[in-house]
Amino acid sequence: MTSSLDRLPKISAPATRALTAAGYTTLRQLAGVPRAELARLHGMGPKALSVIEAALDEHDLRLR
Numbered sequence: 001m002t003s004s005l006d007r008l009p010k011i012s013a014p015a016t017r018a019l020t021a022a023g024y025t026t027l028r029q030l031a032g033v034p035r036a037e038l039a040r041l042h043g044m045g046p047k048a049l050s051v052i053e054a055a056l057d058e059h060d061l062r063l064r
Contacts, residue, residue, distance in 0.1 A: 003027055003055035011051050014043030027052070031061040038063065 003009050005028040008016060018041035024030055030038070030052055038044055038052070049063075056062055 002058050005059060009051050009055040011048040012043070012045070015041075015045065015048035018043035027055055027059075030063065031056055031059075032064050035063040 006026050008019060008025065008027060019025075019030075019038075022041055024033075035049065035053075038049060053063060
C-alpha cells in the first residue's frame with residue numbers, strides 16, 4: 001500500500017500535532033526537510049521519523 005503524498009502518514013497524535021504546528025500538513029512537504037529539524041519538534045520520536053522516512057521512500061523521496 002502506497003502512502004499518499006497529499007496527507008501525513010499514520011503516526012502518533014503528538015507527532016502529527018508537532019508537524020501540523022510546524023506547518024507540515026502533507027507528506028510531500030516533508031521531502032528534503034532535514035531529519036534533525038523534524039527530530040527537534042516536541043512530540044516527534046524515532047518511530048514517527050521512521051514511518052515518515054518509509055512513506056517518503058515509497059515515492060523515491062527522502063529527508064535531508
